Amino acid sequence: GDSVTQMEGPVTLSEEAFLTINCTYTATGYPSLFWYVQYPGEGLQLLLKATKADDKGSNKGFEATYRKETTSFHLEKGSVQVSDSAVYFCASPGSGNTGKLIFGQGTTLQVKP
Amino acid sequence: NAGVMQNPRHLVRRRGQEARLRCSPMKGHSHVYWYRQLPEEGLKFMVYLQKENIIDESGMPKERFSAEFPKEGPSILRIQQVVRGDSAAYFCASSELGEVFYGYTFGSGTRLTVV
Numbered sequence: 001g002d003s004v005t006q007m008e009g010p011v012t013l014s015e016e017a018f019l020t021i022n023c024t025y026t027a028t029g030y031p032s033l034f035w036y037v038q039y040p041g042e043g044l045q046l047l048l049k050a051t052k053a054d055d056k057g058s059n060k061g062f063e064a065t066y067r068k069e070t071t072s073f074h075l076e077k078g079s080v081q082v083s084d085s086a087v088y089f090c091a092s093p094g095s096g097n098t099g100k101l102i103f104g105q106g107t108t109l110q111v112k113p
Numbered sequence: 114n115a116g117v118m119q120n121p122r123h124l125v126r127r128r129g130q131e132a133r134l135r136c137s138p139m140k141g142h143s144h145v146y147w148y149r150q151l152p153e154e155g156l157k158f159m160v161y162l163q164k165e166n167i168i169d170e171s172g173m174p175k176e177r178f179s180a181e182f183p184k185e186g187p188s189i190l191r192i193q194q195v196v197r198g199d200s201a202a203y204f205c206a207s208s209e210l211g212e213v214f215y216g217y218t219f220g221s222g223t224r225l226t227v228v
Contacts, residue, residue, distance in 0.1 A: 042222075043117075043204055043219040043220050044204065044219040045219070046216040046217070099161050099168065099208070100172070101146075101158065101217065105154060105155040106154075
């Protein structure tokens with residue numbers, strides 16, 4: 001069945017370090033792909049998205065490129081800040097595009113000053 | 114322009130009681146989705162509703178759980194006879210269209226604790 005797999009956390013980085021959080025998906029075709037961020041005690045916020053293969057989503061210094069060859073959508077940021085500490089979720093509607101999202105298990109990022 | 118509103122933010126119930134979670138979608142949104150987040154896990158889809166219709170309830174447990182989205186008022190997720198394993202964060206999301214092309218808008222969640 002359709003699935004989304006993220007690298008396990010937690011990820012601990014120093015401020016200004018480079019961030020990569022891996023995400024791969026399994027689905028038929030090329031579904032939309034999303035990254036959501038969840039700050040402590042809050043709901044999920046849409047961080048960025050890509051709606052077709054080879055698209056690049058970007059927001060707040062974060063980027064992710066939809067790579068159909070590797071069925072991946074890895075999240076990157078060149079220089080993280082303490083305020084980026086949160087849980088990051090990769091998600092996709094899968095093959096059906098029926099309205100429900102399949103989420104990865106989440107990756108906790110902790111940035112230290 | 115309020116976002117997706119969920120209440121209560123925190124809910125404590127004793128085993129065997131009923132829990133009612135409410136979700137008011139963003140203005141103009143007629144599609145509502147409920148997700149459950151167990152501790153240290155990702156979000157799992159529960160149910161997708163439109164006004165007065167359940168579109169997809171494939172993620173709902175077969176017993177004790179029900180959801181509705183009436184013509185007027187918020188969407189309600191109802192859990193009867195709660196057990197400790199129901200303790201989780203329950204998130205509601207809404208969208209204008211019945212597809213995820215643009216991504217959902219999530220509420221802040223209701224954190225249910227069963228004691």
